Amino acid sequence: MKKLSWFNKVIYFLNIVLTVLTVIAYILPFMAPKLFPLLSVFTLVMPLMLVLNFICFLYWMFQAKRQMLLSGLILLLGITFVSKFYRFSGKELPADKDDFTLMSYNVRLFNLYDWLPDRDIATKIPAFIKEQNPDILCLQEYNKIGDTSFKSYKYKYIFKMAGQTGQAIYSRYKIIGKGDIQFPGSANNAIYADIKKGKDTIRVYSMHLQSIKISPDIHENIDEEKSKIIFNRISAAFKKQQLQAELVAKHKNECPYPMIICGDLNNSAFSYVYRSVRGNMNDAFEEAGKGFGRSYDFKYYPARIDYVFTDKLIDVKQYTTFSSFINSDHFPIMTRLCFEAQNDDEK
Known part of the structure; x- marks a missing residue:
């Protein structure tokens, strides 16, 4: 952290905030909205959070900074959510009479x-x-x-x-x-x-x-x-x-x-x-x-x-x-x- 420039320190702080919010969003599907109705709003923007975490990961990776591990871990934990958001390839099986x-x-x-x-x-x-x-x-x-x-x-x-x-x-x-x-x-x-x-x-x-x-x-x-x-x-x-x-x-x-x-x-x-x-x-x-x-x-x-x-x-x-x-x-x-x-x- 000490070796980071003041700009990178700001970016890293925002990265930490993003990480916390993303973890909360990961947990929310298992919690009834009536318990935390305002927090449930985060589920609507989870795809955006995943994209921002990926951007943060690339930002630190291109600088060879270990801070990339933070967003990398978050993306790894949320790998099952990615398929709900985007599918890289579809499926079309041959048609059958049934x-x-x-x-x-x-x-x-x-x-x-x-x-x-x-x-x-x-x-x-x-x-x-x-x-x-x-x-x-x-x-x-x-x-x-x-x-x-x-x-x-x-x-x-x-x-x-x-x-x-x-x-x-x-x-x-x-x-x-x-x-x-x-x-x-x-x-x-x-x-x-x-x-x-x-x-x-x-x-x-x-x-x-x-x-x-x-x-x-x-x-x-x-x-x-x-x-x-x-x-x-x-x-x-x-x-x-x-x-x-x-x-x-x-x-x-x-x-x-x-x-x-x-x-x-x-x-x-x-x-x-x-x-x-x-x-x-x-x-x-x-x-x-x-x-x-x-x-x-x-x-x-x-x-x-x-x-x-x-x-x-x-x-x-x-x-x-x-x-x-x-x-x-x-x-x-x-x-x-x-x-x-x-x-x-x-x-």
Whole structure:
């Protein structure tokens, strides 16, 4: 430390602060947000922390300083978090007759309130979905505008809330059971459909957890007062998300079928909420995705808050994020799956 210049001493001090914050972020997925709601905000910026630690590591390495060990150790400890943030290579296995595809998409009420200037979104989204032709389609922030848009699906379960919003599950395979999970004090919820494919039954959950209500342009005109409002809003949302995630986890633990869980969690892959909902299931992005898996249109930050989790009995053969299809504040995600011991005699 004595041999460092005054500039490097400042950098090293900031490096230590960054290290402490990163360690806290590593621990937070294992701690309920209601215990430390403000600290839980760090899970949203963990990817940025990992990048900054890497920059610090390179900074000290090029100077051959032993201080590089600090960020090096932090990066080594967090190696399992990197795959949740970025995948260097994807997976695309050959298609098979037993494969089936699932798309999850928060359609933002088909632009009912003209958030986007394009007035044709209510027709563009169904056209895009028809082109991709998923076997199972899960839509969050669904609106009755879509009631006549997906006639090619023989089976469906549409759940509408008291207001304009709701959720929908469409399927080319027979739906033999359905239901919903209500979230207390919230307009959000989760729905599920038991889908018969061949001789097997799969339960598909579609969920929309509490929004943190941060718009994509939040970085503009931000000041101290606005920052406090944002932090308080995020803290309150995280506490609600915890309850909602625990309700979903309890419900899925009582499910007799293999499961697929998809939807908008409104939280990062480094959060308690993600860990609670996922449980021991596979994250389809980690299995077959590539790049950042960005699913929310947040400027300058590759936010992944939409997920597909699959049962261990289901092989993820392909995963795609359609980040160039900008007709909502979310992007559609789609995965090709294969259920083991599948007899596809009913479709």
